Structures are given as C-alpha cells and as structure tokens.
Amino acid sequence: MEPLHITLGGRYTRDKKNGTLFTVNGAATNFTFEQTNNRFDPLAVLAFDVTSDVNVYAKYATGYRAGGASSRSLNYRAFGPESVQSYEVGIKSKFLDRKVRLNVAGYIMDRKDSQVDFNFYIPQQNGTIRNTLETVNAAGITKIRGIEAELTVKPVDRLSLGLSYAYTYTRVPPAQNTVQEALNADGIPVFQEVFIVYTPANALTGTIDYSLPIGSGSTELRFHFDGNYADPVYSFDNEPVLTEKSFIANARISLADIPMGAGGQKLTVAGWARNLFDTAYIYRRSAANFPTLGDYANYNAPRTYGIDATVNF
Secondary structure (H helix, E strand, C coil), X not given: CCCEEEXXXXXXXXXXXXXXXXXXXXXXXXXXXXXXXXXXXXXXXEEXXXXXXXXXXXXXXXXXXXXXXXXXXXXXXXXXXXXXXXXXXXXXXXXXXXXXXXXEEEEEEEEEEEEEEEEEEEECCCCCEEEEEEEEXXXXXXXXXXXXXXXXXXXXCCEXXXXXXXXXXXXXXXXXXXXXXXXXXXXXXXXECXXXXXXXXXXXXXXXXXXXXXXXXXXXXEEEEEEEEXXXXXXXXXXXXXXXXXXXXXXEEEEEEEECCCCCCEXXXXXXXXXXXXXXXXXXXXXXXXXCCEEEEEECCCCEEEEEEEEEC
C-alpha cells in the first residue's frame, strides 16, 4: 500500500432567505429582509504513513454559516454570513505493541465576519420588558488557535485508561453594538468587545473502562468512569463575565450481552449516575441587570441516576 494519501472534496451552498416581521411590542410593522448567498468550500487532506502505526497529516478546509435576521431585533435588521479558513496538522500513533495510542493535533481557524449576538432588556412605556436580540457581524478576522491531545493506555487485558486535553485561544474583533446606538440616539457608532461563548481555554477529561467476563459466553460486567474539567467560560457574546470552573464525574456499570434465546438477541442492563459527586457550579452568568432579576446566574443539573435496558437483535 502506498504511504501517501490525498483526499480532495468540496461543498457548494446556495442560501436564499426572506422574511417579514409584522408586529413589534404589539405595534404593527412591515419590516422585511431578503438575502441570497452562493458559496463553494473546498477541503484537502494530505496524509503520510511513516510506519504501519504512525500517521501524520495536514488538512485545509473552508466553511460557511448562513446569514439571516432575528425576529427579536428592534427593526428586523439582517446580518450577513460568516466564513472560516482552517488549517490542521497532526499525528496519530500506536506503540508498545499497540497498547498505547497517542493522537496530537494543532489547528488554526481564521473566521471572517463572525456573527455576534447582543442581548438587551428594554423597559417599555406600558410597563412590559422587551427582550431584544440583535445579531451583527464583527468586522475583521476572529482568531481561534488550539491544541488537542488524546492518550489511551491498555496496561492489562480488559482495562483501558484514557486522558484527553484541549487548549483553545480565541480573539474576536470588537463588534458594532447597534442596539446601544439606537438607545443612545446620538448617531455615534458604538463598538464593544465580544467573546466566543462556552469555549474553555483548558479542558481535560480522564476515563477508566474495565470489563470482566461472566461465565463462558459473551456476557460481560462492564465498568466506566469519566471525570471532566473545564476552565471558566463566557456565556454571552457581549458580556465580559465568566462562569465558574467545573469538574463533573460520571459513572456507569452494566451487565452486557446477556443471551436471550435462539434468535441471537442480547440484553444489556445498566445503572448510571451523571454528576456522580453532586457538584454545583455556575454554567451561565449575566451582568446585564435584567429589570426584574438584576444580575443572575444558572447552576448545572444536580446528580441524576437511573437504570436502562437495551436489546440488540
């Protein structure tokens, strides 16, 4: 087999959208938008087998996200599409008699005209609150850089240990806050720092899997545990407010592949727990001073557990 592999691909997209917003705050309007975009995105992958257990590769691709308009906008303002160019290099390897697997990748993404949401809660004269959302394009290039690594070790039969790590750097150029401009009513452009949401700078996951044969057939007792750490993140595009760091553990024990008869059906029964240690952390936080709530935050789900059963035919 040849050690060099070349993969080429592409995708053509045509988006045609239009809409009308008939009512804003109970008042009749006739706001409209119409947008048509055509786009071709190529993909190229160059891979080389250094040995039968070591592969290196490089990848180039572009992507596209359609534009549109938000029905929560003050005037049904349209926003344009965003596009991205991405570059990735990496290595996939197995060694020590394939008991150890190590994959490492580094990537660069340059995103143009990133779509950014601005949320505002605007008191109305009738005493109600208007929840306004404007989506705009951040002019310029959003920079995203990252490294990902995944290690899997099988020190003994039926035991697998896994560790994965991801580092992500993001930087979005300031975006024009059209909502604040409308509220100021002075015609002066307002540019604001914005962020990519729910993207931790550092994320780490560890896993343990073990299986124990039961009897002489295919039935196994399987154990799984995973722990997941993440740095604080931004939860709103337009707010420089971070959530809390998190560590969540999950576990599962199952009796798998129990024969059910001559038809070959197999039953698996499992008990599981999510957020095993009942850890609480703030996963969403706002300092927007919502008129009826003030600054607010949301906590993650508490520990949950259950039993499920599946049948494979």
